[in-house]
Amino acid sequence: MRDKIIFSLSILWVIALSVSLTIFLAIPLFGLEISWYHLTEIAQMNAAQLWHNFLALMNYLVNPFVNQLKMPDFPSSASGLKHFAEVKQLFMLAFALVLALLPALILFVKENLLMIFHNALRVVMIFPLAMGLVAWLIGFDRFFVAFHEVLFRDNSWLFDPATDPIINVLPEQFFMHTFLIFVVIYELVFFWLYRRGSLFTKNK
Template sequence: MKKWINCIFKVLQGISVALFTIGISVIASLNLRSIYKYSIQKYDLDKIGQLSKEKLMEDYNILLNYLQNPFAKKLKFNNFIMSSNGEFHFYEVKKIFLSIYLIVLIFVLIFIVIYLIKKYNNKKIKLIKSLNYGANTLISIITVLLTSIFIDFSKAFIIFHKIFFNNEYWIFDSKTDPIINVLPEEVFKLYALVVIIFTLIAIIVYKTIYISYNKHSKLN
């Protein structure tokens, strides 16, 4: 019984570290505005949207602020019209991003509480193994994501939306929501790859810390 409990505890540690890492990676990628600047140039979004790069970035910044600001109640672009369905979809996306922020915050608070409790009881905090469990969990997740992206990103993109949205408001009509013309599927693929790159960096860091710790422990 104790063996099963330890196994479950290890899995939970791995999932916790993985969720925290992916959350941080998503937030970092979302706020990396240079990705969209690069997308404008690479995919000629200024020509497609018939707007200058400055105006596209202007509305992109408005969107980012709305998605991440819990106090922003209304989304209104300066250069694009938007349907009620389109606005509702962005509201649902906003809830997802705010949930990611909440998850990251919860894990940070949990770590602080554990740290304070351990420090109060004069005990060392052992997070090295947790990082290794998290790295192993992330390797599994990244393998699935990379396979999905390179085999058929369009299908993976559709499945993602069907999982997280219980309606079809995410299927934009360019006539009523022309913003979709400057947010093509390729842009989301690029963001997904950047999230994966950040996550891979985290895996390398976690594994390096774990291996270095083990070597140091054996020497002592």
């Protein structure tokens, strides 16, 4: 039972780490998307100004000491602010889990539980790939909606461009790319764990 708990907590740690790294990699990604999708034309502002507003948003979302969202050139409705506050809570939870569950991962590796759960690791690696397949089959837009309906209890995530114009410069492709980044990180971490377990098995 103890080993299963450690394994489960290690899985949760990998998910939290993958989410956390994806969040920070989304920052340079947005810089690329500005030119890829001509976001300056959509926002009617130059790239530096748009970048400054996005950094203000991300600083609010990732900085636990920033309690108020204020983007210089993008107004936000009460509903929009509520949604961003909920997103911030999820981000803080992911960051906290990375730190809190690190001892479980260390035990998982140190006690050679990789050998015991070697086959289980292969199964766990399939999950995000299956999610990606579902997203491809039903369309990322429908997958995106379903994802938000699971995570959020109300419809505050449905932004009205008239009151929350920031949504105009956060295209669907941006979220699709962040999802792909998450999958890649998740798979790489579990592949490393799986390979490490394979080496333990061979040397046993």
